[in-house]
Amino acid sequence: MQTPEFDSSGDAILTFGRNSNATAGTQWVLTRSTTLAPGSFEAIFRYNETNGTLLNEPGNHVSIDPQQFQITDTAPPGTRAFYRFEVSFD
Numbered sequence: 001m002q003t004p005e006f007d008s009s010g011d012a013i014l015t016f017g018r019n020s021n022a023t024a025g026t027q028w029v030l031t032r033s034t035t036l037a038p039g040s041f042e043a044i045f046r047y048n049e050t051n052g053t054l055l056n057e058p059g060n061h062v063s064i065d066p067q068q069f070q071i072t073d074t075a076p077p078g079t080r081a082f083y084r085f086e087v088s089f090d
Contacts, residue, residue, distance in 0.1 A: 004083065012073040016085050020066040022049045025090040030071055033082045041084055045071050048090075 005013045014030060026049040031041035044057040047069065056062055061072040073081070 007072070009074075010076070012076045012081065012083070013070065014073065014083055015068055015070045018064070018066065018068050020049075022087075023089060024050045026050070027088045027090060028069060029086040029088065030069075031084045031086065032073065032077070033084070034077050034080060036082050041082075044073060045069070 002015045005015075007013060016028075016030070018028065019026075028045075028047045028049065029043055030045040032044050033040040033042070043055070044060060045062065046055040047053070047064070054062065054064075056071075057073075057075070059074045061074065063070040073083075
């Protein structure tokens with residue numbers, strides 16, 4: 001995951017790599033928290049590589065190409081947010 005950028009509205013733009021040849025069942029997940037406390041991270045983006053299912057927090061902008069995902073978090077909370085990128089297999 002690259003360091004987040006911010007647009008003129010203060011929205012966070014997050015970019016992370018994608019392997020379009022990933023194993024069947026791969027789930028790409030972006031989570032967000034304001035505290036880093038265990039259990040505080042909530043998914044704001046989830047993509048299932050096998051069937052192309054996209055679950056996205058309403059209002060966020062998503063761009064998907066063969067090499068990367070780019071998500072614009074249009075509602076970053078308060079004065080700070082921590083993001084975590086995860087990959088899982090179902």
